[in-house]
Amino acid sequence: MDPKGTVRLFLDDNPEPIGEFSSPVTFELDTRLLADGNHVLKILSKDPGGLEGVKLLPFVVRNGPAIDVEGLKPDDTVDGVIPLMINAYGKGDQKQFVIYGSESPRGIPSWVIILLVLFAGWSVYYLARYLTMAH
Numbered sequence: 001m002d003p004k005g006t007v008r009l010f011l012d013d014n015p016e017p018i019g020e021f022s023s024p025v026t027f028e029l030d031t032r033l034l035a036d037g038n039h040v041l042k043i044l045s046k047d048p049g050g051l052e053g054v055k056l057l058p059f060v061v062r063n064g065p066a067i068d069v070e071g072l073k074p075d076d077t078v079d080g081v082i083p084l085m086i087n088a089y090g091k092g093d094q095k096q097f098v099i100y101g102s103e104s105p106r107g108i109p110s111w112v113i114i115l116l117v118l119f120a121g122w123s124v125y126y127l128a129r130y131l132t133m134a135h
Contacts, residue, residue, distance in 0.1 A: 003048055010042040017044075031061045065089055070107065 005023040010016075011034075019027060023045065041057040070085040072078065 005045055005047045008044045010044065012039055032063055034061045034063075036061050036064045 007021050007023050007025045008017040009019045009021075009027065011018050021027070029041070038058065038060055041059065043055045043057065045053045045055075047053075065088045068087045068089075070087075071083055
């Protein structure tokens with residue numbers, strides 16, 4: 001009887017394992033070989049007594065350029081003409097940082113506008129109280 005357990009790794013619905021190892025396992029998963037999108041790593045382990053365990057690890061691969069959309073969120077209900085701003089940018093070669101196109105511009109959030117209006121209102125009120133007390 002083998003004193004160590006075995007671990008088999010499967011990717012998505014592929015019936016062939018991508019690796020079979022003795023426990024403990026150190027493994028590097030190269031996501032550059034995978035298509036962008038949702039994937040599942042299935043880990044099948046068997047202890048020396050023959051009992052099996054299964055763990056599913058869903059993950060998302062995004063090796064390609066990041067795509068950012070302003071003006072439409074997932075599962076939004078919309079009608080009419082919708083203005084969209086779409087930005088796509090890659091990571092580059094990771095040896096130098098490229099500023100152009102690496103950030104997506106965003107509109108001012110509504111809570112910031114509300115805070116500015118409240119601050120302006122408070123300022124006008126304070127100024128009015130100050131001017132009436134001066135006379």
